[in-house]
Amino acid sequence: MPHDDPDHPHALLPPDPALRVKALETILTRKGLIDPAALDEIIDTYQNKIGPQNGAQVVARAWHDPEFRAALLQDATVAVTDLGYFGRQGEHMVVVENTPDLHNMVVCTLCSCYPWPLLGIPPAWYKSDAYRARVVREPRKVLAEFGVTLPEKTAVRVWDSTAEVRYLVIPMQPEGSKNLDLDALAALVTRDSMIGTGLAQEPS
Template identity: 85%
Template structure:
């Protein structure tokens, strides 16, 4: 396959991105190569059905159930698959746990790898040049931009998702939430706390 050619075919499409996608969709549909109803189904899946609520349920269960937590940290893929969370961009899951001594944070410096079945489609900032460039070199400055300051004694471990393994952070359970139901706990788990750029909510 050729590598670089300077008359990239994409330049033949309209420059405006909304028109560009419309043009490509139209061409492919007319040739029977894509089905617009399938596109609607894909969009509905990621807009309405798969999102951070899935990961939050995993975290809440890990906070509530020590055996589940141990199994999750040992080999997450079958454990989350048992809850129905498996599929594209989540075929190989690893869960990493925050402790007082270590805070974990996930990035993909080379593209935008992200655990879709547990967190859905990544937010814009996760895919931004600034996050990709800086999270590995100055994670604490990046965390400060999310309003997070770690204790001096906490080390940061940044996971750069360079393969098909997808990482989910297991945040520390907020103090004073022992005995809460899984549903109540799940409501405290934010998306960013599972990427490692945020912390769970603290109950009022």
């Protein structure tokens, strides 16, 4: 490692933005406006506790239980809250369902709004200009880059998230997965399939 170089015996200097973040933290902590322990807890939550596995449970249940599916499509916020998935950035969630005739995709053209309680923090590509600008203009081309080619007859609809409304896609249930239990179903549901840039996996 370069910082073991005897010519550079000091601690590895972080990049400029990291130093500025530390400066903000120091100022706000000294003023009592933030608690560093609370920051650690927030990071731990999104790194280790909340992620696409939550959304996968919701999709699996929707595939398995028609009543839950109906409730989810009618009012997703209530339906997922009943399963314990609520909190920051989940105040108003809308679920859209893929069918043979319609494939849904989600973007946030403004920044990176995303259903945190169900999917965690968005991946870097979701936050990139490349995705945010292009998915609206040429969704099929973007899908192809993710390795997804849809039948010609399938329409593509792109949903633009906002600070108020977050979307989750229910991918189509793979053939041959009808008899699986909830956990086995959830294992087929990828993060990308719930954003609409992927499909659910086929059971092995």
